[in-house]
Amino acid sequence: MTSNYNFAFLDENTKRMLRRALLKAVAIPGYQVPFGSREMPLPYGWGTGGIQLTAALLGPDDVLKVIDQGADDTTNAVNIRRFFARVAGVTTTERTTEASVIQTRHRIPETPLREDQILVFQVPEPEPLRTLEPREAETRTLHALADYGLMHVKLYEDIAQYGHIATSYDYPVLVDGRFLTSPSPIPKFDNPKLDHSPALMLFGAGREKRLYAIPPYTKVESLAFDDHPFEIQRWEHQCELCGSDESYLDEVVVDDRGSRMFVCSDTDYCGQRRGEQAA
Amino acid sequence: MSALLQVRGLSHHYGQRIGCQDVSFDLHPGELLCIVGESGSGKSTLLKTAAAQLAPSSGSVRYHQRDGDWLDLEELSEANRRRLAREEWGFVTQNPRDGLRLNVSAGANVAERLMAMGMRNYGQLRDIAKGWLERVEIDPARIDDAPTAFSGGMQQRLQIARTLVTQPRLVFMDEPTAGLDVSVQARILDLLRRLVNELGLAAVMVTHDLAVARLLAARTMVMQGGRVVETGLTDQILDDPQHPYTQLLVSSVLTT
Numbered sequence: 001m002t003s004n005y006n007f008a009f010l011d012e013n014t015k016r017m018l019r020r021a022l023l024k025a026v027a028i029p030g031y032q033v034p035f036g037s038r039e040m041p042l043p044y045g046w047g048t049g050g051i052q053l054t055a056a057l058l059g060p061d062d063v064l065k066v067i068d069q070g071a072d073d074t075t076n077a078v079n080i081r082r083f084f085a086r087v088a089g090v091t092t093t094e095r096t097t098e099a100s101v102i103q104t105r106h107r108i109p110e111t112p113l114r115e116d117q118i119l120v121f122q123v124p125e126p127e128p129l130r131t132l133e134p135r136e137a138e139t140r141t142l143h144a145l146a147d148y149g150l151m152h153v154k155l156y157e158d159i160a161q162y163g164h165i166a167t168s169y170d171y172p173v174l175v176d177g178r179f180l181t182s183p184s185p186i187p188k189f190d191n192p193k194l195d196h197s198p199a200l201m202l203f204g205a206g207r208e209k210r211l212y213a214i215p216p217y218t219k220v221e222s223l224a225f226d227d228h229p230f231e232i233q234r235w236e237h238q239c240e241l242c243g244s245d246e247s248y249l250d251e252v253v254v255d256d257r258g259s260r261m262f263v264c265s266d267t268d269y270c271g272q273r274r275g276e277q278a279a
Numbered sequence: 280m281s282a283l284l285q286v287r288g289l290s291h292h293y294g295q296r297i298g299c300q301d302v303s304f305d306l307h308p309g310e311l312l313c314i315v316g317e318s319g320s321g322k323s324t325l326l327k328t329a330a331a332q333l334a335p336s337s338g339s340v341r342y343h344q345r346d347g348d349w350l351d352l353e354e355l356s357e358a359n360r361r362r363l364a365r366e367e368w369g370f371v372t373q374n375p376r377d378g379l380r381l382n383v384s385a386g387a388n389v390a391e392r393l394m395a396m397g398m399r400n401y402g403q404l405r406d407i408a409k410g411w412l413e414r415v416e417i418d419p420a421r422i423d424d425a426p427t428a429f430s431g432g433m434q435q436r437l438q439i440a441r442t443l444v445t446q447p448r449l450v451f452m453d454e455p456t457a458g459l460d461v462s463v464q465a466r467i468l469d470l471l472r473r474l475v476n477e478l479g480l481a482a483v484m485v486t487h488d489l490a491v492a493r494l495l496a497a498r499t500m501v502m503q504g505g506r507v508v509e510t511g512l513t514d515q516i517l518d519d520p521q522h523p524y525t526q527l528l529v530s531s532v533l534t535t
Contacts, residue, residue: 149395150395153390227402
């Protein structure tokens with residue numbers, strides 16, 4: 001651990017501000033709480049929101065896991081993990097079951113989470129209505145009045161154009177029957193994992209200066225039409241490494257002739273399964 | 280019969296300038312009232328203030344609800360004002376591009392108010408949208424086209440469908456036929472007259488075209504400089520204008 005930094009990089013007053021905002025977010029599930037987002041030593045869009053939340057949460061005994069699209073070994077994940085190892089000296093892990101705080105970009109681990117774990121999402125755009133309504137004052141009013149008909153206009157357009165709800169990631173959810181919320185760009189495959197999750201889910205958007213939360217065991221409902229219910233993605237393939245037929249698969253091009261293979265996007269889940277099969 | 284909308288001493292000022300000043304009128308169910316006057320006479324300001332889109336500087340607007348209670352619009356919460364504007368009222372703007380959502384299809388435009396009211400059945404929404412496109416003489420096969428692919432007259436008809444889909448009791452229209460060529464204008468006026476009769480709508484329509492007033496409205500108000508200078512039965516006003524400004528207005532209509 002580098003001693004030239006305060007523990008976990010941010011100063012204590014900033015962490016206190018973040019914790020207060022987080023408490024408010026947990027008290028009002030799905031409500032976007034403004035916070036004073038700080039400059040972080042990485043660019044906006046690389047997880048500045050998530051990294052600030054993680055910094056405010058970490059204690060010396062925490063075990064941190066960072067994933068990017070499910071993988072522990074991509075640039076974003078490796079760098080953020082190394083960052084916290086240096087400025088907080090916390091133990092890091094790639095095992096989902098060992099982690100107490102998991103910072104994630106665009107996936108929820110396949111391994112079921114527990115009550116003593118916290119999942120921190122990196123969020124690029126916290127406002128689910130933004131593409132339909134560019135005015136911030138107006139979207140805030142719509143949230144205040146729970147006036148969410150607009151979101152269904154988008155789903156209607158999907159069905160009208162593609163014959164089914166084509167939105168496949170960042171699929172809008174209604175949290176606790178009240179606030180329309182963006183689950184961050186996770187695939188809709190992961191949406192059912194949000195519902196009544198035992199783990200606390202926190203969402204941080206650094207550039208937009210908003211954070212929000214889905215507390216444990218909260219009802220999270222994916223929007224849909226009566227005659228076009230919510231559905232998750234399915235594959236005709238199994239993971240070519242571990243053979244799983246229930247995890248979220250990435251399609252990977254493996255050579256210049258267009259050959260491709262399907263593998264689990266969650267590297268830890270895939271690795272654990274292969275380890276068990278070898279044993 | 281009791282009134283649907285009661286406007287008393289309504290004024291709206293833009294700083295020192297007068298938008299409209301001390302306007303009073305009653306609107307009865309099923310009645311179409313025309314507000315005529317030259318540009319800048321305060322017609323649109325009056326319309327927007329009566330429709331609670333602008334806050335009045337003084338005066339009151341009261342609305343007679345379905346359950347028989349009178350609603351004072353000034354005391355209305357923002358949530359209730361929006362609900363009223365969405366479910367019981369409609370507003371048709373002069374430029375259809377202001378009233379339509381241009382980045383979604385025609386069908387979504389028509390169905391939006393229904394979805395806002397909580398309808399969650401795609402098949403039903405689509406059937407209703409198709410029905411309404413037909414009623415405003417747009418080919419239902421174009422339900423998935425973007426409004427930007429429509430002509431100006433079609434856009435205006437689409438806006439009318441989008442507004443009337445929730446079966447409002449009261450519609451405000453701000454020069455719905457201005458900027459359209461004469462034949463398209465005639466079709467839209469014909470359509471409006473038919474729909475107003477079919478649905479028993481009450482409507483307030485702003486226009487600078489006296490022919491429109493004569494065709495559609497039983498009653499007409501003439502405005503000048505923010506004030507109402509003359510009001511009465513349309514035929515009476517057009518055939519026997521009393522106020523010098525009305526006389527000028529009537530005499531300046533081109534006859535062919």
